Amino acid sequence: MKHETVIKAMHALNRLAGKDLPVKSACAVHRLRVLLRPVWEFHQEEETKLMRRLMRDGAFIDDAAREEWNKRIEEMSQLEAEGLEITPIALPLPEDVTITANDVDALEGFVNFE
Numbered sequence: 001m002k003h004e005t006v007i008k009a010m011h012a013l014n015r016l017a018g019k020d021l022p023v024k025s026a027c028a029v030h031r032l033r034v035l036l037r038p039v040w041e042f043h044q045e046e047e048t049k050l051m052r053r054l055m056r057d058g059a060f061i062d063d064a065a066r067e068e069w070n071k072r073i074e075e076m077s078q079l080e081a082e083g084l085e086i087t088p089i090a091l092p093l094p095e096d097v098t099i100t101a102n103d104v105d106a107l108e109g110f111v112n113f114e
Contacts, residue, residue, distance in 0.1 A: 001084055001109075004077035006039040009110045012103035019097045028089040032110060039081050046076055088112045 013033050021029065050072055054065035092114040093099075104113065 001081045003039055003079045003081055006036050006081050007043055008106040010036050010040045012106040025091050028091060032089055043076060086110060090114055
């Protein structure tokens with residue numbers, strides 16, 4: 001599984017984690033987030049290092065820095081998340097909990113919505 005897939009799922013899980021869910025569903029989301037967290041943290045740390053090196057005052061220092069950023073982010077997104085065993089969680093959602101179709105796409109293979 002590519003890091004990009006994990007990162008997209010983590011973004012969607014983080015949004016879902018902010019919703020009021022039944023206890024079993026909230027616990028399942030939490031366990032899945034804990035499982036994916038090492039990949040998420042790796043990307044956060046690497047992006048922070050890149051920003052410190054390639055940016056000043058929130059802007060790229062030059063065009064070469066922007067190109068290096070894009071190249072490195074793409075390389076990281078294509079890394080394989082080794083040893084990550086995902087068993088999709090069953091997640092019944094109450095009618096008043098809403099998520100986007102993009103989140104549903106990002107969670108495919110991680111969550112079976114009921």
